Amino acid sequence: MAGSATPFASFEWLIAWRYLRARRREGGVSVMTWISLIGIALAVFALIATLSVRSGFRSEFVATILGANAHVQVLQTPYATETGQVIRTLDDYDARADAVRQVPGVTRVAPTVRGEVLASANGRNAGVQVLGQTIADIKTLPLLADPEVSYGSIDDLANGIAIGTGVANQLGVLVGDRVQIISPDGVQGLMGTTPRTSTYEVVHIFQVGRYDIDRIRVYMPLAEAQRFFNRDGVVDELEVLVEDPEDIDDLVTPILAAAGAGTYSWTWLQSSGGFLRALEMEDNIMFVILSILVLIATLNITSGLIMLVKNKGRDVGILRTMGLSQGSILRVFFICGSGIGLIGTTLGVILGCAFAIYIDPIFGFVNWLLGGGVWDPSVRFISELPAELRLVDVLRAAALSLGLSFVVTYFPARRAARMNPVEALRYE
Structure with a gap:
């Protein structure tokens, strides 16, 4: 019986894929799909790039502190x-x-x-x-x-x-x-x-x-x-x-x-801990700010799905009369939205990792383009822009993007699932 099909069955994936490939007369849906995908990719890219630079900055700063200074000074009281x-x-x-x-x-x-x-x-x-x-x-x-x-x-x-x-x-x-x-x-x-x-x-x-x-x-x-x-x-x-x-x-x-x-100590954390605490505070603030950017990007999925549900109202009514359950309809549109989020997140992760790995030539080009003097070591205490790609930062960014994509996708998908087939077909 179609109503009791296994969740995320192959036909649900097939229908979702057909809906994402909008026809020319439904070009608005296709445009929103691309906008959502590109927005999420750029937001995840910005988040990973920022986190990698911040991680590299802290590691480089600590390394330069510890490389030429004592970890602890033992002094006479x-x-x-x-x-x-x-x-x-x-x-x-x-x-x-x-x-x-x-x-x-x-x-x-x-x-x-x-x-x-x-x-x-x-x-x-x-x-x-x-x-x-x-x-x-x-x-x-x-x-x-x-x-x-x-x-x-x-x-x-x-x-x-x-x-x-x-x-x-x-x-x-x-x-x-x-x-x-x-x-x-x-x-x-x-x-x-x-x-x-x-x-x-x-x-x-x-x-x-x-x-x-x-x-x-x-x-x-x-x-x-x-x-x-x-x-x-x-x-x-x-x-x-x-x-x-x-x-x-x-x-x-x-x-x-x-x-x-009669001796006492003075550690590197006491002498430079203020810089590290400032870096940690900036890391948290930047993560929150860029998380809002990711949220805004994922909200484009909602707009696209609402347009898709409106355009596919007749199809939903026909599928319901053929025996598809509300759960199947919900999963079809959930696959549409979460698929956009997954692809966008994957692209963003690839771009962010590539930026962190090749930051030296990228930053060199930017510095040349702006005529030099972008980086002032007297202010930042280190000689060049560092970047450290950490797995935990990549996972945090990917988890945030996917989590928000799944959440914002659920509500328009549920709206489509609760659509009354009689009302959907009344004017067709």
């Missing part, structure tokens, strides 16, 4: 001596570093001297941040070991200093030039404090891809930094890297226990 001098440095740092290295999950520990000074060369000045570490420790920094751009050799650091490309550009120096480093915390004398100055040869210039590092960072050997900053036998902190930076909070307690009493 300030205390006053009997003479009233406030101590903020770590003594016995080699033993402390060896103890922290034994903590499971720790991959690198580097005793570090850190200071803010003035660099001068060629009549130009720049405020810089000097980090003093052993040459072996500097070589183990991920982004210093493999920078985006480098000049000279880090192996020659015993003979000079390494500076970021931003520092080099501001001072107008190249490898082999000399830079004067000036610290206001110098020698105490009868006339007050005399700034401490030293001149160093630039032996290495690096670009790690994060503007605020390339713009201010200077590296020098630990022993020289201790001499220049009056840190004989002590360091300012222990720079610690771990296997999983996202779980740094779980490692802080054992790291501090190994470093000894």
